[in-house]
Amino acid sequence: MCGILAIAGYRDVIQDLYDGLILLQHRGQDAAGIMTYNSQFHLKKANGLVQDVFHEKSLARLKGTMGIGHVRYPTAGCSSEFEAQPFFVSTPFGIALGHNGNLTNSGELRKFLLEKEYRHLNTNSDSEVLLNIFSVALRNQRPKGKLTPEQVFSAMRSVFKHCKGAYSAVALIGGQGIVGFRDPHGIRPLQLGKRKFGMKEEYILASENSAFRALDFEFVRDVQPGEVVFIDSKNRLHSSQVRQGQLNPCLFEWVYLAAPDSTIDGVNVYKARVRMGEALAKRIKDAHIHIDSVIPVPDTGRPVAAGLAGKLKVNYREGLIKNRYIHRTFIMPGQSIRKRSLHFKLHPIELEFKGKSVLLVDDSIVRGNTSKKIVELVREAGAKKVYFATAAPPIISPDPYGIDLPTKEELIAANMSVEEIRKFIKADGLFYGTIEDLRRSVQYGNPKIKHFSEGCFTGKYPTPEVTPKLIRDLGKCRNEMREDFDKSDEDEDRSKMMALV
Numbered sequence: 001m002c003g004i005l006a007i008a009g010y011r012d013v014i015q016d017l018y019d020g021l022i023l024l025q026h027r028g029q030d031a032a033g034i035m036t037y038n039s040q041f042h043l044k045k046a047n048g049l050v051q052d053v054f055h056e057k058s059l060a061r062l063k064g065t066m067g068i069g070h071v072r073y074p075t076a077g078c079s080s081e082f083e084a085q086p087f088f089v090s091t092p093f094g095i096a097l098g099h100n101g102n103l104t105n106s107g108e109l110r111k112f113l114l115e116k117e118y119r120h121l122n123t124n125s126d127s128e129v130l131l132n133i134f135s136v137a138l139r140n141q142r143p144k145g146k147l148t149p150e151q152v153f154s155a156m157r158s159v160f161k162h163c164k165g166a167y168s169a170v171a172l173i174g175g176q177g178i179v180g181f182r183d184p185h186g187i188r189p190l191q192l193g194k195r196k197f198g199m200k201e202e203y204i205l206a207s208e209n210s211a212f213r214a215l216d217f218e219f220v221r222d223v224q225p226g227e228v229v230f231i232d233s234k235n236r237l238h239s240s241q242v243r244q245g246q247l248n249p250c251l252f253e254w255v256y257l258a259a260p261d262s263t264i265d266g267v268n269v270y271k272a273r274v275r276m277g278e279a280l281a282k283r284i285k286d287a288h289i290h291i292d293s294v295i296p297v298p299d300t301g302r303p304v305a306a307g308l309a310g311k312l313k314v315n316y317r318e319g320l321i322k323n324r325y326i327h328r329t330f331i332m333p334g335q336s337i338r339k340r341s342l343h344f345k346l347h348p349i350e351l352e353f354k355g356k357s358v359l360l361v362d363d364s365i366v367r368g369n370t371s372k373k374i375v376e377l378v379r380e381a382g383a384k385k386v387y388f389a390t391a392a393p394p395i396i397s398p399d400p401y402g403i404d405l406p407t408k409e410e411l412i413a414a415n416m417s418v419e420e421i422r423k424f425i426k427a428d429g430l431f432y433g434t435i436e437d438l439r440r441s442v443q444y445g446n447p448k449i450k451h452f453s454e455g456c457f458t459g460k461y462p463t464p465e466v467t468p469k470l471i472r473d474l475g476k477c478r479n480e481m482r483e484d485f486d487k488s489d490e491d492e493d494r495s496k497m498m499a500l501v
C-alpha cells in the first residue's frame with residue numbers, strides 16, 4: 001500500500017504535487033519522492049515524511065508542467081532510501097514510475113530482464129521490475145519522434161500480459177506525457193480528476209480522490225481494471241480499455257487503508273465504515289452485555305464506533321487521545337519499531353473509564369499487540385469491564401498484493417480461536433464482524449461490485465497464480481528483508497548511543 005500521484009498542467013506542478021502527497025501521507029510514511037519534467041527530469045526522493053524530504057530549495061528546482069509523486073510503504077524490497085520512488089530509466093525517452101501494489105511474479109520477471117534484456121536492476125523492488133517491463137514494451141514499439149496513444153496502449157498490452165498481481169501505477173515519459181494504469185483486477189485504486197485553466201484542462205491521477213478537492217480538481221471517475229490513461233505532451237487525454245478486467249478491489253481499503261473522506265469505486269469510505277459498525281451492533285446485541293459507552297480506537301475506529309453506538313443506542317465517547325506526532329504503527333517498517341511506538345501512541349481519559357463497562361471499537365486486529373496494549377491501558381484507567389469489537393472479520397491469511405501481512409505466524413487469528421484471542425488481549429468479550437457484513441457494507445454503496453480481493457479474510461485470492469507455495473515464498477523473502485532492516489535499525493541505534501558516550 002503506497003500513494004501515487006501524477007499531474008499534467010500548464011504551469012509548474014511542484015506545489016500541487018507536494019500538497020497532494022501531504023494529503024496521501026496516510027498511505028505511506030517510509031519515503032517520499034517527486035519527479036518533474038521541463039525538457040529535462042528533476043528528481044528529489046528520500047526516506048521520511050513528505051514535509052521532511054522536501055524543503056524550499058528542493059521544491060524550487062523541481063520545475064516542469066508535468067510530474068509524478070509517491071509516498072512509500074514498504075511491502076517488497078526493503079526500506080532502504082535507494083528503494084524510494086519514483087524509479088527512473090533512461091530509455092526510451094526517459095521514464096519515471098511510481099507504483100502502488102505488489103507484483104506476484106516479480107522473481108520470474110526479474111530473471112527475464114537480467115537474462116533476456118540485459119537490464120541492470122539496482123534494487124530488490126518489484127516497482128523497478130514493473131518500470132523496466134514497461135520500458136522494454138515501449139521500446140519494442142519502435143517509436144519515432146512523438147509517441148502515439150496507440151503505441152502506448154500496445155505497449156501496455158504487453159505489460160498486462162506479463163505482469164501478475166496488483167499494480168496501479170503512474171509513469172512520466174520525457175517529452176511525451178503521463179501514463180496511468182490499473183491492473184486487470186483493479187485491486188489497488190487509481191482515480192482521474194480535472195480542473196479548468198482558462199479554456200483548457202489540467203489533469204490529475206491519484207490513489208484517492210480525497211487529494212482532489214484541496215487542489216481544486218474535480219473528480220471525473222475511477223480508472224477501470226485493465227484501463228490505460230495517456231495524457232500527452234499537449235495535455236490531451238486519451239484512454240483505452242487495453243485488457244478486459246473484472247473489478248476485485250481490496251476490501252482492506254475500506255477497513256483501514258483509505259482516508260475516510262475518499263470515495264473509491266463509487267463507495268464512500270466513511271459511510272462504508274459506519275455501515276460496518278451498524279452490522280456489528282447486531283452481533284453485540286445478541287451477547288446481552290451491559291455497556292456504558294462505546295469508545296473508538298482512533299482514527300479508523302471512529303466511524304465504525306459511531307455506527308455501532310447509534311444502533312445500540314449507547315453513548316459514544318472519545319476516551320482515547322491519539323498522539324498526532326506518532327506515525328501509524330501498522331505501516332511502520334520493522335516489528336521492533338511498532339512495539340516501541342505502542343507505549344506512547346494513545347493516552348486514556350480516565351474519567352471515561354473509571355468504574356465503567358466500555359466497548360472499544362477498532363477497524364481490525366492483525367497481530368494483536370496493539371489491541372492487547374489498549375486493553376491494558378483502559379484497565380489501568382479504571383474500567384470495570386472491557387469489551388473489544390473489530391469491524392473486520394479475523395485476518396487468517398497473508399495478502400500478496402501490497403499489505404504488510406506476509407506470514408501466518410504473524411497473524412493472531414490464523415493461529416488462535418476467537419476465545420484464545422480474547423484471552424490474549426485480556427478483554428472481557430471479543431466481537432468480530434463477518435465477511436458477509438463487510439462485503440454488504442461496501443456493496444451498499446456500489447452494488448455493481450460483485451467480487452473483492454479478500455484473501456486475508458478468506459484465503460481465496462482473485463489472481464490464479466497465488467498458491468500456498470507462492471504465499472510461503474513471498475513471506476520468507478519478506479521476513480528475511482525485515483530481519484536485515486531490524487538488524488540495521490538496531491545497529492544504527494547502537495551507533496547513536498556510542499556517539500553519545
